[in-house]
Amino acid sequence: MPVTSVEKDLNTLSMTIVADFASPLQRLWDAYADPRQISKFWGPVEWPATFVRHDMATGGRSHYYMTGPNGERSDGYWEFTAVNAPHSFEVNDGFANEDGTPNDMMPSMKMKFEFEETANGSRMTNTATFGSVEQLQQLIEMGMEEGTRSAMSQIDAVLEDLATFAAGKGTELQILSDTQVRITRVIRGTAPQVWDAHNEPELMKRWLLGPDGWTMPVCEVAQEPGEQYRQEWENTKTKERFGFEGELLESAAPYRSVTTEKMIGMEGPSTQNELTFTPVDGGTLLTLVITYPDVATRDMVLATGMTDGMETSYLRLENEVLASAE
Template structure:
């Protein structure tokens, strides 16, 4: 078990957890930065976690939920107040409603995660600061220490699993719920380069094409929240056209944007697309969480081969756009 000490300071209202790992500092950092990885160890063994949002940048936010052995659900959130990769990050941690908003009836606390190299690998120090002695005692009674020890007992297996999270695996889709899927891919480029490739029309027309034989004659980009965007593709042989349009809801360059999306000419509700870019040693982890109106729509879209089409585009992005920028 990686936890080497747990100390509670009732005067300072803190609980400090130290854990040591036989991996390099960057590897440990990425386990916390990658929503696929932190989901595998943040929750206790009997209450596994699912991160549906994880914006590891100053001003960013995470939303996760833990699922109990009988199907119970407990939601939590992080607000990132400071991020200094790969050495530290600070968050406000609290209980959340199902939509990720703070549950004001439950306490919050501040947590600072510090990462440092050691002679045998790396060390994580987590300092939780409570608002009152009553709050500290309440969370300890709720099993915070035991839950943390249980959660941390799973991290070694995640750190050892290099293959599941390596660059070169291609585009992958994970079903998060009846209405949400998460699409991930490590792009060989910086976060700024990947951001620009998603927001500069001339770059988008070079790679965002799906299978060969299509062009992108219309690429209107929304620059500010509230603005509309529009994208249209045309088959070079049949001249068939299709496209999508929507609204930019949030934008925090170069790590997060949220848009609605709807096929042009189709009736019905839009999807919501949350794009997050996370810097890694091997490049940039692109995470796209798509929220569909219902399970039937989700399954219908996945059955179209969407993931394969996205992989074709991302390969083009790496090989024809980012490689030429080096």
């Protein structure tokens, strides 16, 4: 069990938890930065967590929920106020509603996570600061210390599972709910490089092509929230064309953008695409959370095998665009 000490200080309204690990500092940091990995240990054993949003950058947000043994659900959020990779990050932490907005009826706190190298690996120090003695007491009575110990008991297995999260594994798809999926891929490049490759038309036309035999004759990019974008592809042999269009809803370079997406000429509601870039060991973790209007639409799209085409594009991005930028 990695937790080595827990100290409560009523004078400073804080609780400090120290945990030691046999893994290198960067490996420990990446476990917190990757939504796939932190989901495996943030919740207690009996209340596993699912992170549906995780923007690990100053100004970013996270939204997660924990599922109880009888199907109960408890949502939480983080607001990142400072990030200094791979040494520390600070968040406002609290309970959330199911849409990720703060639940102001419940207590909240500030948390600072600090990471440092040790002779045997790495250490994490988590200091939680509360707004009042009553909030501190309330969270202690709700089992915060016991829950944290239970959650941390799972992290060693995550840190040792290097193969599952290796950079060369390729594009992965995870179903989060009836209407949401998450697609992840570690791209060999910096976050600004990967951001530019997703936002500069001339670069996009070089790699965002799916299987061989397609070109991208139309690539209109939205620069500011509220603007529209349009992308069209053409088969070099059959001249068949298709495309997507939508609106840019949020943009925070170089780590997050949110858009709507709809196939050109098709009726019905759009999807919402949340794209996040997070620096990790080996490059930049690309995370794409897609929200579909219903389960039928989700299953119809997944049946197309879209991740195969995405993997082909990401390989082209690494080998033909980012490699030439080094």
